[in-house]
Amino acid sequence: MRVITQQTVGGPEVLTVVDAPEPRPLPTEVLVRVRAIGLNPLEARLRAGEFPLLGQPPFVLGWDISGVVEEARTWRFRPGDEVFGMPLFPRAASAYAEVVSAPALHLARKPAALSHVEAAALPVVGLTAWQGLVALAGVGEGDRVLVHGGGGGVGHVAVQIAKALGAHVIATASGSKREFVRGFGADEVIDHTAVDFTDAVRDIDVVLDTIGGDTAGRSLDVLRPGGHLVTAVAEEDAGLAARYEAAGLRFSGIAVDPDPVALRGLVGLVERGALRVHVRETFPFERVADAHRLLDAGHLQGKLVLTV
Template sequence: MATMYAIQQQAWGGPDQLRRVELGRPSPLPTEILVRIEAAGVNPVDVFTREGKAYMRALSLPHIPGWDMAGVVEAVGYGVTRFKPGDEVFGMPWFPRAGGAYAEYAVAPSRHFAHKPAELDFVHAAALPLAGLTAWQMLVDVAELRSGMRVLINGGAGGVGHLAIQIAKYLGAHVIATARTEKHEFCRMLGADEVFDYTTTPIQKSVQGVDVVIELVGGETCLAMLPTLRKGGLLISAQAAWVPELQSEAAARGVRATSYLVEPDADGLEALAALVKIGELSPHVQAVFPLDQVASAHALISQRRVTGKLVLAVWGH
């Protein structure tokens, strides 16, 4: 039986629960593809999941963590016409079920992937799916962002935030971002019209009357975003699960608030790839780690100071 190397999580807990193992190589079922993974993105949700704080009901132990992946189609299952062996792809399969990205191979439905844009190497393509789809779905599907609207992106230099700035700017919005002062130039380079340091001045004292808030931090910071909205404005939070009073606080202020969780989405991936092709979207990768150094990647991203994304180099590592 053909085998592969993978990082397997064997118990909930610290990085020491991530172990390199040798497993049987999976085979695609009908409608699935087998992908030889070249690179895998690392996201904060990977850390939350490892610690037992995220989507445990969708997972069992042991499992192979990770959802962001880019690689080459090795084989296709019966009925697949979108891809053929040798195609370069990127995707975010199965989320929030186990995606299996921290491995040399993975199988998943073909419609959890899209063709990798030639403008991106595998490392940068692996940085795009989860964060990019989160930004795209929040801005386009939920907020229905249009030209001339004012959007506040809380955490503009992070994985989702730095892509959301670019997407919102492409859509014609006036983009306001929060970031530490040392990251202001980065946010402006991406297209932010205004940037505020949330560590020095309460954002509600600097910004008012926005149409949409993309909230990526959670906790008290999430609640502090509500006063920045115009009446009837909409806050979309990727962290609302940790803020149970969000809905009542929003209603009391005459604004709207909703939670959001990203979903696998081939159409969204293709939209992101189209923006990459025309030069309107570029994922930023702060650092690349060999697969065996996944614990170091988790330690870095858990500090919540990463600019853009972290990526694991998988094949041959």
């Protein structure tokens, strides 16, 4: 099989396609013939050596996959089943590959309503949003939810999940993304390049922060008493957590992990027609470096996907 590996950290040019032996599934695992691979900004940071989550190269990046079961050492799936998921995160899943071995519990049957490309784009962003809004914040009917970065990968999915839970959803986004975010159901969209969100909203029950910087700290001013900040980017900021606690507010950091319950929840929303994922662009497997150049540029609208 072919895999995309790197022998050193650096720019997109360090990613190379090479031949490698196929993995062998352990008991409770399945072998998946990959059809599409979702790309995430984290992978560009790992490629560049910004932090050593996977240790030193050589390694194979990637977690988001969609494909077809080729061999099953579990009762949960059979050969021929179409599946998708985010196996093993944060350990290496080596998903930039034509074949991946994955724990069956980290996968779900692909909804018929999604193509392999769309399904591969969903797991990391969908699980992050679900775990933040459902598992941590318990968003419910009538809550006022503010999603920072509503046009991004996590953000546009979070807007839809919050709406499906019955919330009134406000999102921040740049002016060029306002209509894009409204198209996913946001009740209000604040152009953060023109308006300070702390002047525009009040009495928020839950803030989901996907931006970082000073956004999480400034969000303290828009939460109602007892309100809850969930951040996907400042989860280890003890000083910020202490500020929220001192103000009588809740602070939670979300570091996404494989979650079969949440994955089935995402499938349910897709099947109800309440959730879709926007794929900005697809790239063939061999053009992974071009895809990573877009990841490096940042400010993406939706997701990028490799096709295999």
